[in-house]
Amino acid sequence: MSQSKKIRVLVAKPGLDGHDRGAKVIARALRDAGMEVIYTGLRQTPEQIVAAALQENVDVVALSSLSGAHLHLFPRVTALLKEKGLGDVLVIGGGIIPAEDIPVLKAAGVAAIFTPGTATAAIIEFIRANVKRT
Amino acid sequence: MKTSISDLVRGVLQSDRRSIARLITLIEDQEPEAFLALKQIFPATGRAYVIGITGPPGAGKSTLVDKLAKHLRRQGCSVGIIAVDPTSPFSGGAILGDRVRMADLAIDPGVFIRSMASRGSLGGLSWATADAVKVLDAGGMDYIFVETVGVGQAEVEIARHADLTLVTLVPGLGDEIQAMKAGVLEIGDLLVVNKADREGADRLVLELETMLDLSRHENSSRPAIVKTVGTTGEGIGFLWKKIEERLISMKASGELANRRKERLRQEVLEIWQRQLWQVIDSRLAGENVDRLLERIVKRQIDPYTAVEQILASIPPRFKNLWGGELRMQIRKIDHLGIAVKSLADALSFYENILGLKSAGTEVVEDQKVKVAFLPVGDSEIELLESTTADGPIAKFIEKKGEGLHHIALRVDDLEAALAELKEKGVRLIDTEPRYGAGGARIAFLHPQAGRGVLLELTERQE
Numbered sequence A: 001m002s003q004s005k006k007i008r009v010l011v012a013k014p015g016l017d018g019h020d021r022g023a024k025v026i027a028r029a030l031r032d033a034g035m036e037v038i039y040t041g042l043r044q045t046p047e048q049i050v051a052a053a054l055q056e057n058v059d060v061v062a063l064s065s066l067s068g069a070h071l072h073l074f075p076r077v078t079a080l081l082k083e084k085g086l087g088d089v090l091v092i093g094g095g096i097i098p099a100e101d102i103p104v105l106k107a108a109g110v111a112a113i114f115t116p117g118t119a120t121a122a123i124i125e126f127i128r129a130n131v132k133r134t
Numbered sequence B: 001m002k003t004s005i006s007d008l009v010r011g012v013l014q015s016d017r018r019s020i021a022r023l024i025t026l027i028e029d030q031e032p033e034a035f036l037a038l039k040q041i042f043p044a045t046g047r048a049y050v051i052g053i054t055g056p057p058g059a060g061k062s063t064l065v066d067k068l069a070k071h072l073r074r075q076g077c078s079v080g081i082i083a084v085d086p087t088s089p090f091s092g093g094a095i096l097g098d099r100v101r102m103a104d105l106a107i108d109p110g111v112f113i114r115s116m117a118s119r120g121s122l123g124g125l126s127w128a129t130a131d132a133v134k135v136l137d138a139g140g141m142d143y144i145f146v147e148t149v150g151v152g153q154a155e156v157e158i159a160r161h162a163d164l165t166l167v168t169l170v171p172g173l174g175d176e177i178q179a180m181k182a183g184v185l186e187i188g189d190l191l192v193v194n195k196a197d198r199e200g201a202d203r204l205v206l207e208l209e210t211m212l213d214l215s216r217h218e219n220s221s222r223p224a225i226v227k228t229v230g231t232t233g234e235g236i237g238f239l240w241k242k243i244e245e246r247l248i249s250m251k252a253s254g255e256l257a258n259r260r261k262e263r264l265r266q267e268v269l270e271i272w273q274r275q276l277w278q279v280i281d282s283r284l285a286g287e288n289v290d291r292l293l294e295r296i297v298k299r300q301i302d303p304y305t306a307v308e309q310i311l312a313s314i315p316p317r318f319k320n321l322w323g324g325e326l327r328m329q330i331r332k333i334d335h336l337g338i339a340v341k342s343l344a345d346a347l348s349f350y351e352n353i354l355g356l357k358s359a360g361t362e363v364v365e366d367q368k369v370k371v372a373f374l375p376v377g378d379s380e381i382e383l384l385e386s387t388t389a390d391g392p393i394a395k396f397i398e399k400k401g402e403g404l405h406h407i408a409l410r411v412d413d414l415e416a417a418l419a420e421l422k423e424k425g426v427r428l429i430d431t432e433p434r435y436g437a438g439g440a441r442i443a444f445l446h447p448q449a450g451r452g453v454l455l456e457l458t459e460r461q462e
Helices: A021-032 A046-056 A070-083 A099-107 A120-130 B005-013 B017-028 B032-044 B061-074 B098-105 B129-138 B176-180 B201-214 B236-253 B255-286 B289-297 B303-312 B343-353 B392-400 B414-423
Strands: A008-012 A036-039 A060-065 A090-095 A112-114 B049-054 B079-085 B094-096 B111-117 B143-147 B164-169 B190-193 B224-227 B332-340 B361-364 B369-376 B379-386 B403-410 B441-444 B455-459
Touching (some): A008 A046, A021 A036, A021 A060, A021 A090, A036 B098, A046 B017, A046 B111, A060 A070, A070 A090, A070 A099, A090 A120, A112 A120, B005 B017, B005 B032, B005 B129, B017 B032, B017 B111, B032 B129, B049 B061, B061 B079, B061 B098, B061 B143, B061 B164, B079 B094, B079 B098, B164 B236, B201 B224, B224 B236, B236 B255, B332 B343, B332 B392, B332 B455, B343 B379, B392 B403, B414 B455
Parallel strands (some): A008 A036, A008 A060, A060 A090, B049 B143, B049 B164, B079 B111, B079 B143, B164 B190, B190 B224, B332 B379, B403 B455
Antiparallel strands (some): B332 B403, B441 B455
C-alpha cells in the first residue's frame, strides 16, 4: 500500500514580508516531485503555521523568510511543534539568511537551511532522505 | 510513533485534533488500519450537517467557506472544513492552496481544516472525502463544509456526499453558464452569485431565474438565488439563513433522511466496487494476462471469453477484506484428540507400550463420547470412544477410520476469541462456548477454517 503514500509538506511564510515568489517556486517544485504541498500564504504567525501543520498532518514544514526575522520566527515554530507533539516533523528553512545564523537555527531544530541559489532538486532530495514516516 | 487503533478511535471520539488528522492521513494512504478505525467510529457519525460548495475556479468558494465558518463560530457551532484541490495527473503531486483564504481560522479551536488532493478521482472530490467527513463528524463537528475542486460542467459528485449543495457562480462567466445548465447547476440546492458587487451580477441572477423557470423541481423545492460579496462578507448572514431554512424544511419533509439514506447506499456501492476492483486487479496481476492478450490478438480467443475465464478463476467469497486487529493469543496445544474404536484397547497401547499415564476416563454426554486424557509434557493426548453408534466420533471413524480427530488450542478468553473469529468471517461449528471434558469450556471451528483439520479452542482453569 505504500505506493499510495504521499509526502505532505506545509509551505509557510512566517512574518511580515510580502515576498512569496520563492515559496511559490518551491511549492511548485515539490508538487512536480509528487508531493502534496499545502500552501498557507503570506504573513503567518508561528501559531497559525503549527495549527495548520497539525490539522494537515504534514511530514515537513518548509519556512521561508526574507524579512530578517528568521532568528525569532523559525525557533518559535520548532518549539511550538514540539509542544504539540509534532517533534518528528521535518522543519527546513529558506530565504535570505546570513551564514552565521544557520548554526543557531540548526541548534533550534531546523534540519536544513537553503539559501538563494540552491537547486530545487537538492531540497527535494533532502526531504526524501530525511522525512520520517511511521 | 505508532498509535494503536483503539487509541486513535478514542482520540477521534474525544475530538482530539491530532487523532483526527492522523486518521484522515491513514484513510488517504489506504492503510488497512484506517478501515478498522472507520468501522469503529461509524456508530458516532450521522450527527453533523454536511454542506457541499462547488463552482468554477475563481468563484470564491474558499472565501465563502471562510465567511460562513466565521458566521457559525459566532453562534457557537464547531466547523469542519475539507477543501479539495486537484492532483497533477503528471507528477501525482498537488498544491493545496485553499487555506490561504482561511488563515485566521487555523488557530480557532472550534474549526478543523483539512486540505485534500483529489488523488486521481474525477468528479471534483477525492475518494477519501466521504470517509474524512465521517472522521470530522465523529470528532464532534456540528457543520462540515466540503469544498470541491474548481469544477467545469460535469463534476456533480458532491451532491451525493452532502446534505445540501451550494453552487457558486460569479458574473462574467458568459456562455459558460449555458454549458453548466445540464450539469453542475442542476445539483445546486442554493445558487450563490458571489462577487455580486461586480458588473453583471443582476443579469446573472436573471439568467439563473429564467433557467429555474424552465426546469422542473419534482423532488425538491426551487433553489433560492443568493447574492454575496465574499471578501466583505456582504450577504453571508442572509445566505446562512437560507441554508438553515432549507435544512429545516428538508428535515421536516423527510428529504434529508432520504438523501442520507441514498448517500449510504451510494457509499456501500462505491466501497463494494472499489474492493471488487482491487481483488480483480490483484488477480489480473497474478494471471497471465499478456498470454491471454496474445491469444486475443491472434483471434484464438475473443475478449468476452477471456473475461469469463478470468472471472471463473476468482474465488467467490471475499471475507475480511481489511484484515482485523489480532487480539486473541493461542497459548499452547491443549491436547490432540484421537478417535478410537475401543478406549480399553487404545489405552493398552498408549499406557502399556508408550508408558503414558491416563488421568482418568470421563463420559461427556453431550458429545456421546467416553474420553481418557494422557498428559504429555505440557499438553495431553485425548482418546475418544463413541458411546453410541450414531455419535460424532462413531461417524468420524465410519468415514475416515481411527485417527487424529482434532487439535485443541488453549486460549485465555474463549468468548472474546469466538467474537473475534466471527468478526473476521471464520466459519465456526460452535458460535457459543460449551462444556467439554474436564470442565473446560470449548468450541469447535469448522474443519474448512483449519484447512482440513478440526480445531477446538479450549479455555480452562489450571
